[in-house]
Amino acid sequence: MKPSRTLATTGRVLSQVRHDPRTVALLLLVPSLLIGLVAWIFSDTTVFDSVGPAMIALFPFIVMFLVTSITTLRERRTGTLERLLSMPLGRGDLILGYTLAFGLLAVLQSSIAVLFAVTVCGLEVEGSVWLLVTVAVADAVLGTTLGLLASAFARTEFQVVQFMPVIVFPQILLGGIFLPRDQLPEVLRVISDWLPLSHAVDALNAVATGSEDAAYVLGELSIILAWIVGAVILGSITLRRRTP
Structure with a gap:
């Protein structure tokens, strides 16, 4: 891999996204609007302070997974990836460029x-807001890399959506969003320990409530980063030039 090729891919992807206002709106605004909707639903209660951090993990993760996987698959189906990979551009350059973009x-x-959750929706944060942002960014990048990985195996946009019950839904159900993970049946709790979204939710809850120190949050963050790196490497290995 060469940095110049990776950055060229990053610039090309960002340029394409910039010329697609609907995608920009989906990426930047929809997660905040959904968080606002949840806050509105629980506006007369204190429930949002409990579920707000999990929503910050959930909505960006799902949106990044969908947009990244469909965008990458569309480029492969239209032959763009085949033309790019016929040039001196490696698969690692391509996947890393998409990840950076x-x-x-x-x-x-x-x-x-x-910022929307804290300033507009009134989410109480006992810890560092900047640490909350850092974990939220890592969570969204995790959705990106898992989307890239899913696109390597899908042939159509519909198949990408079919990957959600396999990759996304189990993480939502076992990630501590609906029930604290320590209250799950033992087998499910052990499985949830291996799912990256679980660690994102735990870290965001820890920062928001101030229940754990920074070392705990950084430990959870390191697990998320390990998943990101693993997904990038596996995506580079399995990426196909075009869809059969």
Whole structure:
């Protein structure tokens, strides 16, 4: 891999996204609007202070997964990836370039979502807001890399959506969003320990409530980063030039 090729891919992807206002709105605004909807639903209660951090993990993760996987698959179906890979551009350059491009968008998306949740929706944060933003960004980048990985195996946009029950839904159900993970049946709790979204939710809850120190949050963050790196490597290995 060469940095110049990776950055060229990053610039090309960002340029394409910039010329698609609907995608920009979906990436940057929809997660915040959904968080606002949840806050509105529980406006007369204190429930949002409990579920708000999990919503910050959930909505950006899902949006980044969908947008990244469908965008990558569309480029492969139209032959763009085949033309790019016929040039001196490696698969690693391509996957890392996509990761950086959507990672930059994830920084904006997560920052907007956290600030919206805190300033507009009134989410109480006992810990550092900047640490909350850092974990939220890592969570959104995780959705990006898992989306890239899913696109390597899908042949159509519909198949990408079919990957959600396999990759996304189990993480939502076991991630501590609906029930604290320590109250899950033992087998399900052990499984949830291996799911990256669980660690994102735990870290965001820890920062929001101030229940754990920074070392605990950084430990959870390191697990998320390990999943990101693993997804990038596996995506680079399994990426196909075009869809059969």
